[in-house]
Amino acid sequence: MESLWKLAYLLEPASLTLIATAVFVTFASGSRALDHGKEMERNLEFSEASITLDRSQALMIPLASSCSLLIMFYLFSSVSHLVTAFTAVASASALFFCLSPYVANLRVQLGLMDPFVSRCCSKSFTRSQGILLLVCIATVVAWLVSGHWLLNNLLGICICIAFVSHVRLPNVKICALLLVCLFVYDVFWVFFSERFFGANVMVSVATQKASNPVHTVADSLSLPGLQLITKKLELPVKLVFPRNLLGGVVPGSSSMDYMMLGLGDMAIPGMLLALVFCFDHRKSRDIPLDPTSSGHKYVWYALSGYAIGLISALAAGILSQSPQPALLYLVPSTLGPVIFLSWIRKELRELWDGPRPISNEKAHSMEV
Template sequence: MEAIWEVLYLLEPASLTLILTAVAVTFGSALRALNYGKEMERNRDLSEESITLDRSQALMIPVMSSCGLLLTFYLFSLISQLLTAFTAVSSVMALYFCLSPYVTYLKLQFGLADPFVSRCCSKSITRSQMFLVLVSSGIVVAWLVSGHWVLNNLLGISICIAFVCHVRLPNIKICALLLVCLFVYDIFWVFFSERVFGANVMVSVATQQASNPVHTVADSLSLPGLQLITKKLELPVKIVFPRNLMGGMVPGGSTADFMMLGLGDMAIPAMLLALVLCFDHQKSKDIVNPGDRSSFKGHKYIWYALPGYAVGLVAALAVSGFTNSPQPALLYLVPSTLGPVIFISWIRKELTELWEGTKLNLNEKARLTEV
């Protein structure tokens, strides 16, 4: 009976908000990746702005992630300022990428002019682009000054969406390889790293607060007002929600007062969702009969992967509450998302096609290049 009460915390506002936000961000990232791919094809942009992972790159991601995790664990105090600066620049770029479609939509809807205002790095900059840069920079500066968790989440979500759009998976074979490797990676660093390194490396890094460069500047210039406002920062490598969500939390509160979920626990499953969304889109284009097209809508792979993500996330949070210890979310998310997609595709006899991936996009690119 006591165990049931431990799990009931999932019905609290903070838990529900975390679950709904993670599901929405994961699906939104995949949908934005699909639309971004369509946009690139429409514009015949063959500049390879997005990276399609191959087998060696998929294998290197867990290795490089492990090296980065250890580097941060041992040298965090030395590289804290550098991490904050790198995160700030990345956040400006990610925010710009995420906000630009809405600005473009408003320009088209209202017929707004968008003249060029200057040139930078041999590229012309329009008025709307300059406006977006200023808005994105302003949001990042506000985060640096206040360290508020809402701004932290906004930046983290933007980085997640931008990552999923620019790093793609070609087929389920590479996807399964990446997910299985990260599955092992997550389990090791959460469950077994303490035996090797004397501390839970993943949890230690996730809960570290970075030095605030604005606070450093305020100290050097002796600005007491700014010194009081600026606090240590939660880097936007995770989304966080105060456990007392309705009551709110002051910036700079203890990490124990927050529920958190790493960006990787949204971005990696979102890459799978983006892959199946693209596959569903390609299959729907191949259907000629309108009656078959309407019946296909209820059998898209995304409607198996997305609920699977929600189930896996709830299971991870429930086990964490039951055991009162952090859990590697990918331990639950990988089987609950990859499993249904592979099983359903095997039932439909489409596993080979999904496993190897469609080569249509490459052929289309070659044809467009010739044209």
């Protein structure tokens, strides 16, 4: 009975904030992926920058992730500056990708002119895009200088949304293959890696902080204000929330402890949400539905399953007092309802194989 009372810590501000943020990010990733898919249909340049995974690529992702994990485990101190620099560039690009639609919409609503001002890497930049790029770079610089967890989370959220939008799944068959492989990957590296490598590889990598190259450069040049630049950085590959957020502290933790959730625990279910988002959109476009049926879309079942799986993972971590592989709970709770519901509705075959390619004659008639 005493152990059940520990579940009350799920109501701590840090836990509630993490759950709400993760659910929002997963939903936003799928929604943005749907919008990006519509943009790809209108503009060929967008489709060239996106990847649709096939079976071999889905199998390679867990292997590549395992190699990257081992490199970070053994050589992190040697490559931390390089990893931080790469992450900074990726963060600025992802932030630009996420904010661009809002800037464009605001410009249209205000009726502002937006002339082309420059051309870089065979792409034209308008004035608003140039200003937005400067804002994104300034945000990344602020993160490099301060290392604040809010900026870390903002950049991590943008990276997650950009990844889900650009790396797409063609059908549930490839999705299930990817999720099952990553399920095994997560379980192995959290529960069994210590037997082979002498330490919990996943936890060790997740809790490491990277050396800040800005601090290193400022120190070598003896620049003033060095004490204001953080020496170590939490990389935006995970969400972090202080356990003492709004004054709540979980017993056994200090005020400097953080609750963490890896981006993969949002991005991988987000890819499934993006897939069912597109399927729901395609069905509603081909067969117009009445407004009362909007609550029966697959995305709501997948999102509800994600919330249940995430709460289960956090609860298991609290009860066991040990790190848990979140995908152990998230994969069954998201993929299971989608497959079961599509089987009940006799739409599993359509989801499993994905949309049929449009023939040339039909495509030509649609264009006309």
